[in-house]
Amino acid sequence: MSPPHAAFEQGPIRPPSEAQSLLVRVSRNCPWNHCAFCPVYKGRRFSLRSADEVLADLDAMREVYGDRPRTVFLQDANPLLSRTDDLVRVVAGIRERFPRVTRITAYARSHTLARRPLAELQRIRAAGLDRLHLGLESGCDAVLTLVRKGVTRAQQLEGGRRAKAAGFELSEYVMPGLGGRALSAAHADDTAAALVAIQPDFVRLRTTAVHPGTPLAALQARGEFVPLTEVEGAREIRRFLAGLAGVTTRLESDHVLNLLMELRGDLPADQGRLLAVCDRFLALPDHDRVRFMLARRLGWIERLGQLDEPGVRAAVDRVVRTLQERGIDPEEALAELRAGTL
Numbered sequence: 001m002s003p004p005h006a007a008f009e010q011g012p013i014r015p016p017s018e019a020q021s022l023l024v025r026v027s028r029n030c031p032w033n034h035c036a037f038c039p040v041y042k043g044r045r046f047s048l049r050s051a052d053e054v055l056a057d058l059d060a061m062r063e064v065y066g067d068r069p070r071t072v073f074l075q076d077a078n079p080l081l082s083r084t085d086d087l088v089r090v091v092a093g094i095r096e097r098f099p100r101v102t103r104i105t106a107y108a109r110s111h112t113l114a115r116r117p118l119a120e121l122q123r124i125r126a127a128g129l130d131r132l133h134l135g136l137e138s139g140c141d142a143v144l145t146l147v148r149k150g151v152t153r154a155q156q157l158e159g160g161r162r163a164k165a166a167g168f169e170l171s172e173y174v175m176p177g178l179g180g181r182a183l184s185a186a187h188a189d190d191t192a193a194a195l196v197a198i199q200p201d202f203v204r205l206r207t208t209a210v211h212p213g214t215p216l217a218a219l220q221a222r223g224e225f226v227p228l229t230e231v232e233g234a235r236e237i238r239r240f241l242a243g244l245a246g247v248t249t250r251l252e253s254d255h256v257l258n259l260l261m262e263l264r265g266d267l268p269a270d271q272g273r274l275l276a277v278c279d280r281f282l283a284l285p286d287h288d289r290v291r292f293m294l295a296r297r298l299g300w301i302e303r304l305g306q307l308d309e310p311g312v313r314a315a316v317d318r319v320v321r322t323l324q325e326r327g328i329d330p331e332e333a334l335a336e337l338r339a340g341t342l
């Protein structure tokens with residue numbers, strides 16, 4: 001829900017699954033702010049907001065939205081750094097003012113969760129914070145170090161397990177391609193193994209894109225990070241999915257950066273079907289694969305089968321012809337489409 005006026009404060013981002021949620025800003029920006037791939041809060045200082053300030057925002061939101069909100073998302077990157085008493089007051093304040101709310105969710109860092117006493121997390125959970133989104137990104141220490149995630153694999157495991165032990169629904173974000181070409185296999189294997197150990201309720205894919213101006217772009221410029229092509233990315237995801245035997249979770253591909261949006265299902269039951277999606281993409285003849293990737297990155301289609309819908313193929317053929325006439329390699333065009341620079 002976007003604010004119709006500036007009577008309250010809201011932060012810049014929320015997960016795709018919180019598109020309909022009321023956004024409540026509990027903290028500003030990110031306390032870590034060093035992740036090499038992340039363009040969101042760079043140059044902005046982290047601060048916590050007082051419970052009184054947030055409760056005043058809730059009063060203003062109640063004036064605007066009445067009791068319509070059904071889900072709420074606490075911003076920004078790590079509201080779990082707030083004092084327990086403050087967070088409990090805020091969550092209880094939401095429940096009081098918006099009685100029809102069925103779910104309250106927040107981002108959190110494993111680093112924070114791994115250090116917070118379980119009893120405090122249980123108090124926050126009992127007050128009514130239901131779900132945490134954690135940026136696992138990778139379960140591989142070499143990748144976490146490369147992208148300066150600021151947590152180790154051990155802390156990622158501990159943070160995830162502690163969230164589960166406190167009773168939260170746990171959603172873990174994974175970034176296919178984050179290790180680049182050099183660490184692709186280790187990234188896939190170690191990330192799958194981490195998720196088997198954590199057993200989150202949701203795994204959400206968010207494909208790595210190199211945003212201009214980020215430290216990851218600098219790593220790429222120095223040759224220390226070589227991004228995966230779309231095909232290499234699909235191979236890595238296939239390897240990752242194969243490693244997920246033993247996890248009971250819901251896999252979601254709900255981010256616009258993902259190529260294969262149909263990678264959604266319940267594990268372990270759907271593992272075979274999801275692997276088959278990857279295989280189907282990888283088995284496409286070269287010309288069809290390029291057309292699918294372009295149509296997908298241009299936002300024209302979401303699923304493999306849609307390439308054969310009336311008009312799609314002809315429209316993509318025109319794009320391919322234009323690229324050929326201009327001497328542009330489709331893979332380069334695809335990388336630029338992913339980074340938002342084309």
Ligand code: SF4
Nearest residue numbers: 030033034035038077
């Ligand atoms: S990815 Fe998350 S933790 Fe890392 S800098 Fe961005 S907001 Fe902060």
